[in-house]
Amino acid sequence: MxxxxxxxxxxxxxxxxxxxxxxxxxxxxxxxxxxxxxxxxxxxxxxxxxxxxxxxxxxxxxxxxxxxxxxxxxxxxxxxxxxxxxxxxxxxxxxxxxxxxxxxxxxxxxxxxxxxxxxxxxxxxxxxxxxxxxxxxxxxxxxxxxxxxxxxxxxxxxxxxxxxxxxxxxxxxxxxxxxxxxxxxxxxxxxxxxxxxxxxxxxxxxxxxxxxxxxxxxxxxxxxxxxxxxxxxxxxxxxxxxxxxxxxxxLNDHLVKRESEIHILTAKAEEDRLAKLKSAYDSQINKLQLSLLHNQMNPHFIFNALNSIKVYLIENDKEKAIYYLNKFSKLIRRILESSRGDTVSLEEELNIINLYIDIEKIRFDDAIDVSFDIPFELGLSSIKVPPLLLQPFVENAIWHGLSSLENNKKLHFKVRKLENGIQLKIIDNGIGRKASKQNYKQKKIKKSSLGLQISNERIDFFNKREKLDYKFSILDLQDTNGNACGTEVRFNFTKN
Structure with a gap:
């Protein structure tokens, strides 16, 4: 080849x-x-x-x-x-x-x-x-x-x-x-x-x-x-x-771990369920306690009003007695209406207080000058409060502050908007708390203290139930010379 x-x-x-x-x-x-x-x-x-x-x-x-x-x-x-x-x-x-x-x-x-x-x-x-x-x-x-x-x-x-x-x-x-x-x-x-x-x-x-x-x-x-x-x-x-x-x-190890966690979560869920039941039970107890305190307030309030009517009947002043009864009937009807629920609006509460003051003014011969400074745009109907919350404070202002003054009795309500709620001030130009304690007997003092204590408890229960942050404080007012010239009760109706 x-x-x-x-x-x-x-x-x-x-x-x-x-x-x-x-x-x-x-x-x-x-x-x-x-x-x-x-x-x-x-x-x-x-x-x-x-x-x-x-x-x-x-x-x-x-x-x-x-x-x-x-x-x-x-x-x-x-x-x-x-x-x-x-x-x-x-x-x-x-x-x-x-x-x-x-x-x-x-x-x-x-x-x-x-x-x-x-x-x-x-x-x-x-x-x-x-x-x-x-x-x-x-x-x-x-x-x-x-x-x-x-x-x-x-x-x-x-x-x-x-x-x-x-x-x-x-x-x-x-x-x-x-x-x-x-x-x-x-x-x-x-x-x-x-x-x-x-x-x-x-x-x-x-x-x-x-x-x-x-x-x-x-x-x-x-x-x-x-x-x-x-x-x-x-x-x-x-x-x-x-x-x-x-x-x-x-993954298998994770599944085993997750299974263990599920058992723990199941146990915790059961604990949470029991805790919720306990919380519901506590809420119901609080509601009953609030209702009890509410019932304690109403008889006390009504007793004071009936006592005023009795005075007019004793004095045989039928005209004033009838006028007083008409006012009182309106007041009782408003109280009964508000008592049907656990809350009333701040607007309704102030209307009831206005009726109460009208009755008290009759007893003082209209010698109390009452004024309300409430801007219309604040919308007080949306603010919920416990029924008859303000009455003990107004009663104290009238009977322990203003009643001892000869003349020029003034009671002023002032409402202002806060960043997260509403502030209400009840201001009187009475003799002040220190002088009031000196003028009234020990029995009266205990009665007053009991009313403040009940109000505190009512607000605490109301806050827990509604998850709010309502509170009040009492300030002693003084003039430029350092003398007592009245009392201011300040309510802050705010959210948490």
């Missing part, structure tokens, strides 16, 4: 063709079953490279047949396709998008347009039968683009981590160098005069041999790289499986 340039060319063609055919079938099947884009674009790359190689078949009859079947422009069109899919393969093979997302997006858009333009130019060349059109496009536009993209791919591949990049870089560099060399020699003054002695024979070296050798080495490197990638994927899957096992163990 004589080894010459034709034998070597045919031998390398067969090796390259079989290698590409096998890799195309295997990678295509893998892509079909795994939907892995790396193998898809590798299959497309080797498929179009295979068609280009096939047109170089050493079998003359087959070559003539396919030359007639395929337009001459396909020789260059197939190269634009397999070079483009080579770049796609590079993007997915090395997961370039993970490291250069912006660049990857731009390259994909650029490849789409390159393939589209190449296809349009190819069909124009075929339909118009212009052979030179695609040749000019290929050499003057596509080849410079392909060289730039190839160099860029190699440069970016070298910056990715791991060993996978070496398979791509080595295979691509060798292929690119030999392919460019083959192209330059094919379209230069190279006349095959360089001879090589092999097995005692000398023969010429065809340029296409460099291309076959480059394709062969590149495919071997890429196949090794794909095998290494499969190994990496298996290792990642194994690592993921081990992580999943660990996560499952942690």
């Amino acid at each position: 004589q080894i010459n340039e034709a034998f070597l060319t045919d031998f390398l063609w067969h090796i390259t063709f079989v290698l590409l055919f096998v890799f195309t079938i295997i990678s295509g099947l893998i892509a079909l079953f795994t939907k892995e884009k790396t193998y898809l674009f590798y299959a497309l790359y080797t498929c179009f490279l295979l068609t280009y190689i096939f047109l170089k078949t050493p079998y003359k009859e087959i070559q003539d047949y396919f030359i007639d079947l395929f337009h001459p422009a396909y020789n260059f069109y197939s190269q634009t396709l397999f070079y483009s899919f080579y770049i796609y393969f590079f993007l997915y093979f090395l997961d370039i998008e993970d490291y250069f997302p912006s660049l990857t997006k731009k390259i994909k858009i650029l490849l789409f347009w390159v393939i589209s333009v190449s296809t349009v130019v190819f069909f124009i060349a075929v339909i118009a039968d212009i052979n030179w059109l695609f040749t000019a496009y290929f050499f003057y536009l596509y080849i410079p683009f392909n060289v730039v993209m190839g160099v860029l791919a190699i440069a970016k591949a070298s910056k990715t981590p791991g060993y996978l990049k070496y398979f791509f870089v080595i295979g691509s560099v060798i292929y690119l160098c030999l392919a460019i060399l083959s192209l330059i020699l094919s379209y230069s003054d190279y006349n095959y005069q360089t001879t090589i002695v092999l097995f005692g024979s000398s023969f010429y070296l065809y340029p296409i041999l460099f291309f076959y050798i480059g394709v062969f080495i590149e495919q071997i490197m890429f196949s090794l790289g794909l095998s290494y990638r499969v190994k990496m994927i298996n290792e990642r899957l194994l690592e993921q499986y081990q992580r999943n096992v660990l996560i499952n163990k942690k």
Whole structure:
């Protein structure tokens, strides 16, 4: 067997063709079953490279047949396709998008347009039968683009981590160098005069041999790289499986812990339920206590009013007695209406107090000057208070403060808005608490103290039930000389 340039060319063609055919079938099947884009674009790359190689078949009859079947422009069109899919393969093979997302997006858009333009130019060349059109496009536009993209791919591949990049870089560099060399020699003054002695024979070296050798080495490197990638994927899957096992163990431990927490929460929920029942029970007790205190206030109030009526009857002043009874009946009706509920509005409470004062003024021969300073816009109907809350304080102001004055008895009600509620002041110009204690017997003092104590308890119970922050305070007023000149009771009806 004589080894010459034709034998070597045919031998390398067969090796390259079989290698590409096998890799195309295997990678295509893998892509079909795994939907892995790396193998898809590798299959497309080797498929179009295979068609280009096939047109170089050493079998003359087959070559003539396919030359007639395929337009001459396909020789260059197939190269634009397999070079483009080579770049796609590079993007997915090395997961370039993970490291250069912006660049990857731009390259994909650029490849789409390159393939589209190449296809349009190819069909124009075929339909118009212009052979030179695609040749000019290929050499003057596509080849410079392909060289730039190839160099860029190699440069970016070298910056990715791991060993996978070496398979791509080595295979691509060798292929690119030999392919460019083959192209330059094919379209230069190279006349095959360089001879090589092999097995005692000398023969010429065809340029296409460099291309076959480059394709062969590149495919071997890429196949090794794909095998290494499969190994990496298996290792990642194994690592993921081990992580999943660990996560499952942690989840099981967490579930056991949660089960224990659920038992604790269940026990706590039962405790909370019992606490709510106890709270409801305490609320009911508070309500009953509030009702009891309310009932303690009403008889005391009514007794004082009836006592005033009795005085007029004793004095045989029927006209005043009837007038007093009319006022008293209105007052009793308002009291009974307010007693139906646990709360009344501050507006209603002040109306009841106004009726009470009218009755007391009759007893003092209208000698008490009563005034109300209540801005209309405050909306006292929305402020809820315990029924008859103000009566003990007004009673104290009249009987322990104003009753000892000869004349100029004044009782003033002043309402102002606070940041989170309403303030009510009851101001009298009586003798003051200190003088009152000196003028009344010990029995009277105890009675007064009991009324304040009950009022305190009523407000405390009301605050707990309604979740409010009502409070009152009593101030002793003094003139510029430091003498007592009255008393001020200050109510703050505010929220928590």
